[in-house]
Amino acid sequence: xxxxxxxxxxxxxxxxxxxxxxxxxxxxxxxxxxxxxxxxxxxxxxxxxxxxxxxxxxxxxxxxxxxxxxxxxxxxxxxxxxxxxxxxxxxxxxxxxxxxxxxxxxxxxxxxxxxxxxxxxxxxxxxxxxxxxxxxxxxxxxxxxxxxxxxxxxxxxxxxxxxxxxxxxxxxxxxxxxxxxxxxxxxxxxxxxxxxxxxxxxxxxxxxxxxxxxxxxxxxxxxxx
Amino acid sequence: xxxxxxxxxxxxxxxxxxxxxxxxxxxxxxxxxxxxxxxxxxxxxxxxxxxxxxxxxxxxxxxxxxxxxxxxxxxxxxxxxxxxxxxxxxxxxxxxxxxxxxxxxxxxxxxxxxxxxxxxxxxxxxxxxxxxxxxxxxxxxxxxxxxxxxxxxxxxxxxxxxxxxxxxxxxxxxxxxxxxxxxxxxxxxxxxxxxxxxxxxxxxxxxxxxxxxxxxxxxxxxxxx
DNA sequence: CGAGGCGTAGGACACATGACGTAGCCGCAG
DNA sequence: CTGCGGCTACGTCATGTGTCCTACGCCTCG
Numbered sequence: 001x002x003x004x005x006x007x008x009x010x011x012x013x014x015x016x017x018x019x020x021x022x023x024x025x026x027x028x029x030x031x032x033x034x035x036x037x038x039x040x041x042x043x044x045x046x047x048x049x050x051x052x053x054x055x056x057x058x059x060x061x062x063x064x065x066x067x068x069x070x071x072x073x074x075x076x077x078x079x080x081x082x083x084x085x086x087x088x089x090x091x092x093x094x095x096x097x098x099x100x101x102x103x104x105x106x107x108x109x110x111x112x113x114x115x116x117x118x119x120x121x122x123x124x125x126x127x128x129x130x131x132x133x134x135x136x137x138x139x140x141x142x143x144x145x146x147x148x149x150x151x152x153x154x155x156x157x158x159x160x161x162x163x164x165x166x167x168x169x170x171x172x173x174x175x176x177x178x179x180x181x182x183x184x185x186x187x188x189x190x191x192x193x194x195x196x197x198x199x200x201x202x203x204x205x206x207x208x209x210x211x212x213x214x215x216x217x218x219x220x221x222x223x224x225x
Numbered sequence: 226x227x228x229x230x231x232x233x234x235x236x237x238x239x240x241x242x243x244x245x246x247x248x249x250x251x252x253x254x255x256x257x258x259x260x261x262x263x264x265x266x267x268x269x270x271x272x273x274x275x276x277x278x279x280x281x282x283x284x285x286x287x288x289x290x291x292x293x294x295x296x297x298x299x300x301x302x303x304x305x306x307x308x309x310x311x312x313x314x315x316x317x318x319x320x321x322x323x324x325x326x327x328x329x330x331x332x333x334x335x336x337x338x339x340x341x342x343x344x345x346x347x348x349x350x351x352x353x354x355x356x357x358x359x360x361x362x363x364x365x366x367x368x369x370x371x372x373x374x375x376x377x378x379x380x381x382x383x384x385x386x387x388x389x390x391x392x393x394x395x396x397x398x399x400x401x402x403x404x405x406x407x408x409x410x411x412x413x414x415x416x417x418x419x420x421x422x423x424x425x426x427x428x429x430x431x432x433x434x435x436x437x438x439x440x441x442x443x444x445x446x447x448x449x450x
Numbered sequence: 451c452g453a454g455g456c457g458t459a460g461g462a463c464a465c466a467t468g469a470c471g472t473a474g475c476c477g478c479a480g
Numbered sequence: 481c482t483g484c485g486g487c488t489a490c491g492t493c494a495t496g497t498g499t500c501c502t503a504c505g506c507c508t509c510g
Contacts, residue, residue: 018322018343020350024249042344070322097243118243125245162486175435178467191488197468207496208467209434210400216441217449224442387456402496416458422498432466433497 010133011038011060015047015079016068016095021118025066025095025125032126038062043071044079051087061090063133066125069096069107077110084111091132095125114138160202166220168195172208173215235358238287239265240272240304241320242296246343250291250320250350257351263287268296269304276312286315288358291350294321294332302331302392303411309336316357320350329368331392339363383443385427391445393420397433398440 016022029035041047069076080092093114094107114128117140131138171181182192254260266272294301305317318339319332339353342365356363396406407417441448
C-alpha cells in the first residue's frame, strides 16, 4: 500500500508539463487541509522515475497522482498505465483540458481513477482526489455524459472499420473526392459515398477532413510531411 | 493612459477559460511584489466587457492583460485586437500552450506585446508582463526561435497567402467547418467561405481536405500525430 | 489625392457531401 | 439451408462547400 492513508492526509503528486498549471494546482491543493502535495513532475517519464525512486528510498508514496494528458516524452495515458502496473496502490486522476471521448476511454482503460476538466470548478479537483483515495472513480459530469452517449454507440477506432472502409478512408485522407475514389476503386460514386458516410458514422466524425486528420493520427497513412 | 503605472505597481487582468489556470497564475503573480491582479475573465468577450465597464466607472484600467488564446465565445486573438483598438494604453501578453507560428503571427499582428508558453518558467511570465508594461515586446525564447526559423525558410506556396488566409487555413487543417471558423474568428460564415475559396484558388487545390494536407505538409500546423 | 491590397459581406448558383432508408448479391458460419 | 455481415447501388433530402461577382471601409504606398 502507499504510505499516506494512515496519516489521514492524502498525499498527492502533480504531473503537468506547464509550470504555471502546476503552480496553480499546488496553490489550490495546499488550501485544502486534507490534501498534501508530495512532489511535482513535468512529464510522465519523470513521474514514473520519481515514484520508483521514492519506493527504493523508502519514502512514502503518494495516494493519488494528478496527471495531465498532453505531455512530452511520455503522455498521461502511458504514464497512467505504467503507474497502475508498478504501483497498484497509487491512484491516478486525470486533470486535463481535453474532453474528448477517445482520451477519456484510453485513460480509464489505462487505469485512471478519475477525470477532471481544467475548466471545471477547482473544488472538483479536490472531490476527485478524495474519491480516488477512497477507491472510488470520479468523472467530470460533462465527461461522464459524453461517455455515456458514446457507450450507446460502441467501438470507435479504426479497428471497427471493415477493410473496404479503411481503403476508402485512406483515399479520403489523401484528399480525394468521392468521385475520385469511385473511379479509382471502380465502384459507383453512390457507393463511395455510402462507405464514407459509414466511416464517418463509425468514427463519430462530421466531415471528411476530420476523417483525414484522424487517419493520419492513427497512422493509417503516413503523414504528408 | 491606464491607471496603474504611476503607482509603481503593474495592474494585471487575467483572461483564461480554465479556472485552475487562473488560480495558478493568480497565485504566482501575487507572489511578485511589483505585480497586482486587478481581476479575471473567463473568455475574450468577458474581458472586453470588463475593461469597458471599468473605464466607464472610472476604475483604473490594468496595465497588462494576460490572455489565453483558446477560449470560447471570443478567442484570444480577437480579444487582443478589440482591446488594442479600444484601449491603446493597455498591453496584452499572450499566455498559452500553443506554440504554433500561425497563432504567434496572428496574435502579434492583433497587437499583442508578448507571448509566453505555459510550459515556460513562471518567471518568464513576470518578465513578459514587466516588459510589456515598459512598452517592450517580450517573446518566449522557444517561440522566437521558431519564428526566426520560419522567417528564414519561407514556405513555398504558403507565402502567397495573406496572414488572415493562413489563419483560416490553419483552422481548416484542424478539421473545422466554415461555420466553426466563422464563429471562432468572429466573422460571418460568408467571409470564412470567401477566405477558404481564396486559399484554395491561390494554392490551386480543389477541396479543404487537400488544403489541410498541404498545411500539414508545409508545417503550417503540427501534424495530428 | 488616387490606386491597390486586404478584410469584410452578401447574392446567386452549381455541385459535393453526408444522412437515412432500401435492396440485391455473395460467401461463410451456424 | 438459413442467416448474417460485407460490398454494392440507388433515391431523396438537407446541408456544406466552392465559385463568381459586387461592394464597402480601411490602410498603405506612390
